[in-house]
Amino acid sequence: MNAAASPLLALGLALLAACATPPAPPVQQPEAASGLTAKPGWTFQRQAVAAANPLATEAGARILRAGGSAVDAAIAVQMVLTLVEPQSSGIGGGAFLLHHDGRRVQAFDGRETAPAGADERLFLNAQGQPLAFMDAVASGRSVGVPGALAMLALAHRQHGKLPWARLFEPAIALAEQGFAVSPRLHALLLAETALKKDPVATAYFYRPDGQPHPVGHALRNPELAHVLRQIAAVGPVALHEGPVARAIVNTVQRHPTGPGRLDLDDLQRYQPREREALCHDHTAAQRALRICGFPPPSSGALAVGQILGLLARTPQATAPLAQGLPSPDWLHSYAEASRLAFADRAQYVADPDFVAPPAGRWGSLLDTRYLDERARLIGPARRPDAPAGQPGGVQSGWASMPEQPEYGTSHISIVDAFGNALAMTTTIEAAFGSRLMVTTDPSRPGGFLLNNQLSDFSFSPRDALGRPIANRVEPGKRPRSSMSPTLVFDRASGELLMSAGSPGGALIIHYTAKLLHGTLQWGLSPQAAVDLPNFGTLGGPLLLEQGRFPAATVRALEQRGHTVQQGELTSGAQAIVRGRGVWLGGADPRREGIVAGD
Template sequence: MTPDNSNRHAFALRRWVGVMVGAALGAGISGCTHPPPEPLIVPESASGWRNNSETSFNRQAVATAHPQASAAGLEMLRAGGSALDAAIAAQMVLALVEPQSSGIGGGAFLMHWDGHTVQAWDGRETAPAAVTPNLFLQPNGQPLPFAQAQASGLAVGVPGAVRMLEAAHRQQGVLPWARLFEPAIRLAEEGFAIGPRLHALLSQLNPTQADAQARAYFYAPAPDAAGRWQPWPVGHRLKNPALARVLRRIASEGGAALHQGPVAADVVQRVQTHTRPGGLALADLAGYQPVLREPICTDWRERWRVCGFPPPSSGHLALMQILGTLDALPPLPAPVQPTSVEWLHRYAQASRLAFADRALYVADPAFVPAPAGDWRSLLAPTYLAQRARLVGERDMGPAPAGTPTLTPVAWAPQPHQPEYGTSHLSVIDAQGRAVSMTTTIEAAFGTGIMSDGGTGLPGGFLLNNQLTDFSFTPQDAQGRSIANRVEPGKRPRSSMSPTLVFDRHTGQLVMSVGSPGGAAIIHYTAKTLLGTLAWQMGPQAAIDLPNVVHTNGAALVLEKGRFDANILQALQARGYTVQEQELTSGLQALTAPQAQPPGPWRGVAGRGGADPRREGVVLGD
C-alpha cells in the first residue's frame, strides 16, 4: 500500500443502527454507581526516570529500549545495511539484554517503508492446534487466576518473530542474514553488564514464577540465609552461552533452526512437561507462517496520513478512533492544555468509546469478519461524529459499543483482563527507509519458562505467555461467543501500535513511533502523535508528557506525581474515579530528516526521543 492513495476511497456506509439506543444507554449508565476500581495492570514496573535530551541526526538513526541494542542497529546502518537490517540486529540484542520484554521466543508486528510502499508484517504468535476455547477455564467453569495461567505451559503460543523477520529480510534486507546476528552473539558470549532496570525487575519477580533454567541464569547460585533468591547485582557481567549457540544456528540455518530440530524439540518438551502443561507440538512450530498484511492508513487532520497495523492488532483502530472522536467534538480554545480538566475529560470519554468497540469487534481477521466488511468502517468520520455525540459534561460510565453496520452483532464484549508488555524500536536509514516494530513475550519474563535450545548450556531464551491475550472466558452468560476467544491457529488480539506517519500531500515519511505497555500502548502512542503533530512539540518533549489511560473500566488512571491535586478533584466532581499510579511507557520516536512539518521542526534535521521511564537511547549520524 502506498501512503498516497491508501485512504481516498469513500465509505458508502448505510445509516448507523443503534445510535439513539447507544445514546440512551450512555445516558442511563452515566448515573449508575461505578464498580470498585482495580489498579491498572502495567506490564513492567517502574525503575526510575532518566532525563533524556532530544537527539538530532542528519542521515540515519536507531531508537531502542537499550543502549546496546541501539548500538547494534547503528553498526548495521554504518555497514551499509537497511533500516530492516538494523531492526533485526537490534532485536537480537534486545533478546539478550532486555529478556523480560521480547525475544526469539515471542512475536512482533513490523511496519516497513521502503520509500514507495508501506508493509505490515505480522509475526504474532498463534495458538497450538490442541487448544480449545476452554483453555483457561477451571473445572468449575471459572477462569484461572491470571498469574496461574501466565506462568504455565498453557500460555505458550507458537513464536513468530524470527520467521517474520526472516521473511521480511528476504524482501528488504541488504546485509547478509548472518551478519545481523554478530553483535548479539558477541555480547552473549562475552557477557553484558546487568543494568538497573533488569536488576530492579528481577528483584520484584517472584523467583517461583521462573523455572530452574531461568533461576540458574538470573539469580545467584543459592538463596540467602533468609531463603530469598538474589538476582545478580547491577554491573554483573552476565553471559548466555545457550542463547549464543542458538543464535549461531539461526544465523546459519535461518528460522528453521528455531522451528525444527533440537531447538524446537527442547521448547516443546519444556512446555509439555511443565507442572501446568500446554499443548504446543512440533507440528505447530514447523507449520508457523508469518503474514504480510495490508496496513491501515488513515488521514488525520489536513496534513497527516497515519499508517498502522490492522487486526489482530487493535492498536491503530483504537488510537485513531480516539483522535477522530476528539476532532469531532467542538474545538477547545488554543493553545490546548493536555493537563487541563476539559481536555482530560474529552480524552477519557473518547477512550471509553474506542475501547468499547475494541472489546466487541477486534480479533484475528482469519476468524472474525470486520464490521461492514472493512475495519476502516470503525474510523469513518460519520461514525465517529455519531459516537462523539455520546460525550457530555460528565463521565458517561462504561460506554456501549457502536454499530457501524446493519448486520446484528453476534459477539459478546470481552471482559476486562490484564494485558502485558513488549518492547519497541524505530529506525530510519540514510535512504529514507523506515521501520516501526513492536515485539513481545507478553508479561514481564513471559511464562518464566526458559529453553536452552537443547544445548545443555546455561541461559537460553524465555517462552511467551501470549495466549493469555485471548479472552479467558469464551462466551457470555447468554451463550454469545467472544470474538477474541481461544481457537486453534488463531492469533490473539493485541494492542501493539507500531506507527509510521507521512505527509499526505507529498507522501514524505514524517515519523516512526511506538511503545510497549499492554493496553496502554494505545494511549502512549496517541499521546505522542498529539504532542508532535497537533501540538508541534519535538519528539522528546511529546514522550515526556504525562501518561493518561482509560480502558472503559472503572477508573481514569493518571501518571503518579504528574498532575496537581486540584485536577484530580475537578475530575472527581465530573463523576470520575481517578487513580494515580506509575505508567511505565517505553516510547521511541524518530522524525525523518527530510520531513518539513510546521512549527519548531522546520529547518531542523531528523530528531529522536526515547522514553525517560526506561533506559532506551537514540543513536544516529
C-alpha cells in the same frame, strides 16, 4: 548531537514533590517501574535507531553504518534485546513490523498462534470458570507458537541489504563475552517471584543465595549464543525444527502444574503474514496527515485512530497545553473518546483470519459518519456507560470481551539512509513471559524465554447468554494485541514524518495516542511529547501518572464523574520525527532506551 533536555520532564519531576493528592491503589503494570531518567533528545542528519536498551540501539546503528537497511538494523536490535532486555521481547515471542520503502507501507505480522490442540476451554478450570490469571500466565498453556523470527526473515528477504548471518554478530558477541546487568533488569528480577520456579531461569538470572545478579554484573549467555549461531547459519528453521524446537516443546509440555499443548507440528507449520496496513486521514494543527498503523489482530491502530478522530470532533480538538500539561477539560474529552474506542475494541477486534470486520471492513470503525455519530455521545460529564457502536448500522453477533490484564513489550523505530523506515513493536507479553526458559543443553548457562501470548485471548469464550467472544481461543488463531507501531505521512506529498510506538500492554494505545497528539497537534519535539505525563482509561477508572498532575486537575475530573486512579504508568515510547532537514529522536525517561545514528 544532543538537544536540550525537555522542560516538561523537569516540570513533571517538580510536581512529583508538589502534588498533594493521596495515593490510590496501584495501577496494574505490564512491567514494574524503575524510576525516571531525563533524556536529552537527539538530532541526526541521515539515519537513526531508537530502541529500549543502549546496547541494542548501538548494535542497530552499527548495522546502518555498515550499509545495512532499516530491516537489517531491526534484526540486529531484536537479537540483542533478546539478551539484554529478556523480560520484554525475544526470539521466543512475536512482533508486528510496519515498513515503508519510499513507495508503499507493508505490515509484517509475526504474532504468535494458538497450537492446533488448543480450544476455547484452554483457560477454564474443571468447573468451567476462568483460571486465575497469573496461574495461567506462568505455565505452559499460555505459550503460543513464536513468530518474530520467521517474520523478520520474511521482511529481510524483501528489504535486507546485508547477509542474514551478519546481523546476528553483535548479539552473539555480547552473549559470549557478557553484558552488564542494567538497573532496570535488576529491579524487575528483584520484584519477580514466578521466574524462580523455573530451574533454568533461576540458575541464569540469580545467585545461589536467591538474589538477582547485581547491577553491572557481566552476565554471559552461552546457550543463547549457541542458538543464535544456528539461526544465523540456516535461518528460522533452526528455531522451528530440530533440537531447539524439541527443547521448546519439552519445556512447554513438561510444565509441572500447567502443561501446554504446543507441539512440533505447530512450530513447523507457523507462517508469518503480510497484511495491508491500516491507514486513515487525520488533520492536526491545520496539516493534512495520513496515519498508518497495524491492522487486526492488533487493536492498536483502530483504537488510536478512533480516539484521535473522536477528540478532533470535540471542543477540545485544538486546545493547547495548560502550563505544560493537559487540562482537565481536555483529559475529560480524551477519556470519553477512549471509553468509546475501547468498547468497540472489546466488541469487534480479533484475528481477521477468523473474524469478519464490522460492516465488511475494518475501516468502517474509522469512517467519518461513524465517528461523527459516536462523538455525539461525548458530553460535559462522564457517561455512566460506554456502549459499542454499530458501524454501517449492522448489529453485532459477538459478545463484548471482559476486561483482563495485558502486559508489556518493546518498541523499535528506525530510519535508514536509503529512504526506508520502520516501526516495530515486539513482545513476549508479560514481564519474563511465561517464566519458562528454553535450553538445548542444561550444562550451558542461559537460554531464551518463551512468551505467554495466549493469555491475550479472552479466558471466557462466551458470555452468560452463550454468545461467542470474537477474541476467544481457537486452534491456529492469533490473539488480539494492543501493539501500535505507527508511521505518519504528509497527506499531500507522501513524505514520511514520523515512526513511533510504545510498550505497555493495553495502555500502549494511550501512550501512542499521547505521542501523536503531542507532536502533531501540540507541536512538541518527540522527546517533549514522550516526557509528558501518561494518562488513559481501559473503560473504567481514569488513570493518571502518579504525582504528575496537580490536585486541582484530579478534583476537576472527579467533579465530572470520573474515578481517578493514580499510579506509575510505565511507558517505553520511542519516536523518530522529521524536523527541518534533520531527524529528531525521543526515548522514554521511564525506561533505558536511547536514540543513535548519524
